[in-house]
Amino acid sequence: MFPHPRPCLLFALLALAGGAQAAEVTIYRCTDAQGRLSLRDTPCARGEQQQTRAMPVPRDPPPRAADPVARTEPRPVAPPAPRPQVIVVNTPRPMYECVTPDGERYTSETSEGNPRWVPLWTLMPVIATRNPLGDNVGGRRPPPSEFRPGAPRPLPPGAAFAYPAGTWVRDECHALPQSEVCARLSDRRYELDRRYNSALQSDRVRIQTEQRGIDARLADDCGR
Numbered sequence: 001m002f003p004h005p006r007p008c009l010l011f012a013l014l015a016l017a018g019g020a021q022a023a024e025v026t027i028y029r030c031t032d033a034q035g036r037l038s039l040r041d042t043p044c045a046r047g048e049q050q051q052t053r054a055m056p057v058p059r060d061p062p063p064r065a066a067d068p069v070a071r072t073e074p075r076p077v078a079p080p081a082p083r084p085q086v087i088v089v090n091t092p093r094p095m096y097e098c099v100t101p102d103g104e105r106y107t108s109e110t111s112e113g114n115p116r117w118v119p120l121w122t123l124m125p126v127i128a129t130r131n132p133l134g135d136n137v138g139g140r141r142p143p144p145s146e147f148r149p150g151a152p153r154p155l156p157p158g159a160a161f162a163y164p165a166g167t168w169v170r171d172e173c174h175a176l177p178q179s180e181v182c183a184r185l186s187d188r189r190y191e192l193d194r195r196y197n198s199a200l201q202s203d204r205v206r207i208q209t210e211q212r213g214i215d216a217r218l219a220d221d222c223g224r
Helices: 007-018 178-196 201-221
Strands: 024-031 037-040 049-056 096-099 105-108 116-119 166-169 172-175
Touching: 178 201
Parallel strands: none
Antiparallel strands: 024 037, 024 049, 096 105, 096 172, 116 166
């Protein structure tokens, strides 16, 4: 085994041998007549004492993977998430067309139409009766009844008038399509414009109030 030579000389020889792409290299230890020691990669000169040793050629380690933290290029920044948008959708207000028992038509904001209280006798069917004169129209009237109504009697204490019985009458109503609602609002707006010029000052205030309501509804429900 060789005594330890100078490290710098040994590394220089290994580097020179590594250029030949060999798996191992032979190192020659030469000692001349004066006792001076030298290391070389070729055989010693004549007259020098020679010792050899085979050593593996050092290889460079594989390159290290780049540290992601040490990278100098800036990392891409994700764009901020868009803020949620709140969209409020208003349901168009319905409009109803109602028909009275007499066939009259009108519009209403509710399905109730125009309910009204009427006496029950107005709903009773009309029954045709025979003329008490019979065929003797224009002749002598029959004798009056012997019944003679007396003077009206006063109401007893605590009594009150009784109103005739009645009932609520509701017309038949059905919802109009939205396109028809918008068309009728536009017609009403045009009619108010025509009436405005000839209306009195007190009526103009009422017309302007109704026009503002129609304009707001056309904007919300019809996109106009």
